[in-house]
Amino acid sequence: MTIRTRQRLIERIRKRLLMRLAVGLMGVLLAMAAGATMFVFWGVYNVSALQQHTEPVYSLLTTALDRSISQRAREVDVPPLEQPSMSERGLRHYRDNCVQCHGAPGVARHDVGKGMTPVPPNLAHTARNRTPAEIFWSIKHGIKMTGMPSWQFIFSDEEIWDIVAFMRQMASLSPTEYQAMAANANGKPKEAEVSRSFANPERGRLAMYGYACIACHRVPGLVGPQADVGPPLAGMGARRYIAGVLANNNDNMVRWLRHPTQVDPLTAMPDLDVTEQDAKDIAAYLETLK
Amino acid sequence: MKGKALIGMAPLLLIAGCGSEKAPELPGDPVKGKMAITAYGCGSCHIIPDVPGANGHTGPTLERIAKRTYLAGVLPNTPEEMVRWIRAPEQVDPRTAMPNMAVSAGDAHDITAYLYTLK
Numbered sequence: 001m002t003i004r005t006r007q008r009l010i011e012r013i014r015k016r017l018l019m020r021l022a023v024g025l026m027g028v029l030l031a032m033a034a035g036a037t038m039f040v041f042w043g044v045y046n047v048s049a050l051q052q053h054t055e056p057v058y059s060l061l062t063t064a065l066d067r068s069i070s071q072r073a074r075e076v077d078v079p080p081l082e083q084p085s086m087s088e089r090g091l092r093h094y095r096d097n098c099v100q101c102h103g104a105p106g107v108a109r110h111d112v113g114k115g116m117t118p119v120p121p122n123l124a125h126t127a128r129n130r131t132p133a134e135i136f137w138s139i140k141h142g143i144k145m146t147g148m149p150s151w152q153f154i155f156s157d158e159e160i161w162d163i164v165a166f167m168r169q170m171a172s173l174s175p176t177e178y179q180a181m182a183a184n185a186n187g188k189p190k191e192a193e194v195s196r197s198f199a200n201p202e203r204g205r206l207a208m209y210g211y212a213c214i215a216c217h218r219v220p221g222l223v224g225p226q227a228d229v230g231p232p233l234a235g236m237g238a239r240r241y242i243a244g245v246l247a248n249n250n251d252n253m254v255r256w257l258r259h260p261t262q263v264d265p266l267t268a269m270p271d272l273d274v275t276e277q278d279a280k281d282i283a284a285y286l287e288t289l290k
Numbered sequence: 291m292k293g294k295a296l297i298g299m300a301p302l303l304l305i306a307g308c309g310s311e312k313a314p315e316l317p318g319d320p321v322k323g324k325m326a327i328t329a330y331g332c333g334s335c336h337i338i339p340d341v342p343g344a345n346g347h348t349g350p351t352l353e354r355i356a357k358r359t360y361l362a363g364v365l366p367n368t369p370e371e372m373v374r375w376i377r378a379p380e381q382v383d384p385r386t387a388m389p390n391m392a393v394s395a396g397d398a399h400d401i402t403a404y405l406y407t408l409k
């Protein structure tokens with residue numbers, strides 16, 4: 001056997017081995033993909049809120065959530081939080097909007113906050129374990145798949161910082177102290193909003209998520225349940241009427257978005273407390289849909 | 291190779307899962323309804339799938355109208371209510387821009403039957 005034939009033989013064996021390895025690897029990948037597809041299709045994973053994830057899945061999800069929040073919180077500039085007036089205002093927002101899911105010192109969460117997975121955290125605990133920037137980010141942006149909504153179309157950044165300031169104070173309040181403060185804090189109407197003069201369609205697109213528009217309408221450019229409760233909004237910029245009752249122009253669209261039941265008392269579209277600026281931005285986005 | 295076969299089956303399972311809905315019994319004739327839609331000119335104001343020339347932008351599109359929860363934003367969508375709306379929209383909602391086209395009861399039933407094929 002010459003050296004050359006031996007080399008050729010070795011080369012051939014090497015190629016064959018590599019081929020087998022590649023085929024085997026492909027087979028394993030395909031089997032894994034098939035397994036994952038079937039896992040989803042046959043509904044293997046129990047989505048019941050009372051069937052908690054297994055410990056490893058829970059840890060993985062919690063780690064992903066913590067990392068996601070802390071990475072994004074790095075971009076947040078934290079203002080001074082020490083002024084008493086801030087936490088006074090924050091207390092009112094907290095009492096009126098947070099207690100139903102999170103509870104407060106000595107105050108039970110309402111029923112809506114009980115059977116949830118993940119369970120809405122006790123915020124006195126959160127205030128002790130999270131940075132102000134992380135808390136601010138979570139309130140402003142909300143957290144997917146947890147039940148925590150984004151509050152940025154309901155509260156201004158300043159109001160969210162008020163809530164953060166109060167939460168930090170709350171972490172050292174006794175139940176008696178909290179309840180006395182909450183009972184004395186008077187509800188105050190929301191401060192007049194500051195309207196910008198220009199409309200921002202991209203912000204309007206985000207606002208359509210913020211006001212849950214996609215729960216009822218199909219909107220091009222937004223991912224959602226594609227529900228046909230109301231009409232699809234494709235081509236809305238070219239539509240001649242709004243809701244079949246108003247000529248489609250910018251002023252009328254803003255009016256309709258803010259007070260649909262005043263425009264048509266029979267409509268199933270509810271008043272969602274859309275601010276003027278948000279309505280302008282949403283109208284600007286809808287106008288782009290030709 | 292077993293993995294490949296399973297992947298191949300996946301789309302079949304999807305199709306099988308979706309086809310089981312039962313259509314409600316409707317009194318009208320969808321074929322006549324489609325002709326009536328053309329005759330009454332509904333398409334000058336509405337986009338209506340599979341009706342030639344029906345691409346108006348005055349009112350909302352009627353794509354998937356059978357799946358719509360509300361008619362004209364005010365009526366729960368049932369065949370009876372759709373007939374009522376088509377025949378006398380101004381009686382349902384006095385503010386509507388949709389005109390009364392003097393649609394006969396028979397035509398309204400046929401049109402409803404056609405619109406209910408749009409899913």
